[in-house]
Amino acid sequence: MDALNKLNVLSLVLSAVLVAMACVKSDRVRSWRENINPSAPDLPDSAFVAARVVFLGLAGVGVYLAVQGFGVSDDASWSxxxxxxxxxxxxxxxxxxxxxxxxxxxxxxxxxxxxxxxxxxxxxxxxxxxxxxxxxxxxxxxxxxxxxxxxxxxxxxxxxxxxxxxxxxxxxxxxxxxxxxxxxxxxxxxxxxxxxxxxxxx
Structure with missing residues (x-):
């Protein structure tokens, strides 16, 4: 596998990680934060909504770039x-x-x-x-x-x-x-x- 295809696969993996992060429930995140730092201020629901939008947006960009990259790789090599x-x-x-x-x-x-x-x-x-x-x-x-x-x-x-x-x-x-x-x-x-x-x- 050439370097471009490896980069494309990495982009898809990172996109999958971002989607998984966007699916984590807010209550679980609050629980983790409380266990790590009990005195930390509580996060509002709007913060979680904004984070999910950012994660899903970045994941979409990653998938798009990977698809385009695979197209470039295919055009640059023989089957x-x-x-x-x-x-x-x-x-x-x-x-x-x-x-x-x-x-x-x-x-x-x-x-x-x-x-x-x-x-x-x-x-x-x-x-x-x-x-x-x-x-x-x-x-x-x-x-x-x-x-x-x-x-x-x-x-x-x-x-x-x-x-x-x-x-x-x-x-x-x-x-x-x-x-x-x-x-x-x-x-x-x-x-x-x-x-x-x-x-x-x-």
């Missing part, structure tokens, strides 16, 4: 369902995804596979899921042609492993108009991604 839906949709969107790469094999249009996957997960978030908090960790054995990534998000212990395979796709080659390389026309090689998904870390 299991939100991450599951976003990752599944991102995997479907990237299965068959085509792109071009330069002579060194670096993809054009995005910095790397991890960034591409993260962007797609965030793009497919739903409900109250925030536009941040997703982590995509590459496996140590990854290669440009075959890679795996563990996807997690703040607010949930759920994790997914997505497997990616890059295959050559000549029909997706791209030749910029009017640009030539050292040996003639420059052509960027096209590639296609195949994606699969399983629950749990890679």
């Amino acid at each position: 299991d369902g939100e991450l599951t839906s976003a990752v599944q949709q991102a995997t479907d969107d990237l299965n068959g995804y085509t792109f071009q790469a330069d002579d060194g094999g670096a993809p054009l249009g995005f910095p790397g596979y991890a960034t591409l996957i993260e962007d797609k997960v965030l793009e497919n978030r739903g409900g109250d899921a925030p536009g941040y908090g997703v982590t995509v960790d590459p496996a140590e054995t990854n290669t440009p042609a075959k890679a795996s990534f563990t996807i997690t998000a703040d607010g949930t212990d759920t994790a997914f492993c997505t497997h990616l395979t890059r295959t050559r796709s000549k029909k997706d080659d791209y030749t910029p108009p009017g640009i030539t390389g050292g040996e003639g026309t420059l052509t960027y090689q096209g590639y296609r991604l195949t994606m699969s998904l399983e629950k749990g870390e890679c």
